[in-house]
Amino acid sequence: MEPPLLTGLAPVIAPDTRILILGSFPGAASLAAQQYYAHPRNQFWKLVGALVGEDLYALPYEKRLPRLLAHRVGLWDVLAACEREGSLDSAIRKPAANDFERLRHLCPQLETVGFNGQASGKFAPQFAEHGYRTVVLPSSSPAHMAMTFEQKLVVWRRLMSTADGPAGMPAQGTLL
Secondary structure, eight states, X not given: OOOOEEEOOOOBOOTTOOEEEEESSOOHHHHHHTSTTOSTTOOHHHHHHHHHTSOGGGSOHHHHHHHHHHTTEEEXXXXXXXXXXXXXXXXXXXXXXXXXXXXXXXXXXXXXXEEESHHHHTTHHHHHHTTOEEEEEOOOSTTOOSSOHHHHHHHHGGGGXXXXXXXXXXXXXXXX
């Protein structure tokens, strides 16, 4: 018996979104709660909170999203739907990508696209071809504990750099 087709979450974006963070596909806890990064050990909200200077993790979920948008940061996944048992990206079958063609119209100020982990990072070249600055980030997932929070944060801070990149770094590219 095949696992059911799962559908992802709606994008969290606004016309003034400057930075978009793309995950691969919501994990089981996130799908059950209908919330991005709902697993209590996922470091996403702590990482992004450190970037924007607010403790987003301490806020109830319904207050996190408006605060994220206030900092001109959006959130979505590269996949709209897939089959998967459990939460691991390696278990994804029959992936269907989100329709990103409409991003230029919906988010005309979008400059930087960050990819939360290697699975979503496979889409970075497509975004770079369309002129976006791309940053592949270490995954915030509890399954990716090869790096400490502090080590991850160093890389995640590159999302907040100007479009020219910090200190002579290239504007686009994969950063691990």
